[in-house]
Amino acid sequence: MTRERDTELARKGRMVAIVIAGTGLFWILATVLGGQFGLTQRTRALFDLMALAGFVWAMWMIYQIWRLRQDDKG
Numbered sequence: 001m002t003r004e005r006d007t008e009l010a011r012k013g014r015m016v017a018i019v020i021a022g023t024g025l026f027w028i029l030a031t032v033l034g035g036q037f038g039l040t041q042r043t044r045a046l047f048d049l050m051a052l053a054g055f056v057w058a059m060w061m062i063y064q065i066w067r068l069r070q071d072d073k074g
Contacts, residue, residue, distance in 0.1 A: 005072060009065060016061045023054030 030047035033039075 002072075005068070009068060012061065012065050012068075016058055016065070019054060019058045019061065023051055023058065026054070027051035 027047070030044070030051070034044040034047065
C-alpha cells in the first residue's frame with residue numbers, strides 16, 4: 001500500500017508541476033501577445049485572472065498532497 005501511495009503522490013506532484021509551468025507560460029504569452037496585438041486592458045486583465053486561477057488551483061493541489069503526506073505520518 002505504501003508503494004501505491006508513493007506512486008499516487010508522485011503523479012500528483014508531476015501534475016502540479018505541469019499546471020504551474022503551463023500557467024506561467026500561458027501568462028507570459030498572453031502578456032506579450034496582448035501588447036503586440038493591442039488588446040484592451042480589460043481583455044488583458046481577463047488573461048491575468050485566468051492565470052491567477054491556475055496558480056490558485058496549483059496551490060490547492062499542493063495542499064491536498066501535503067494533507068495526504070500528513071495522513072501517512074499517523
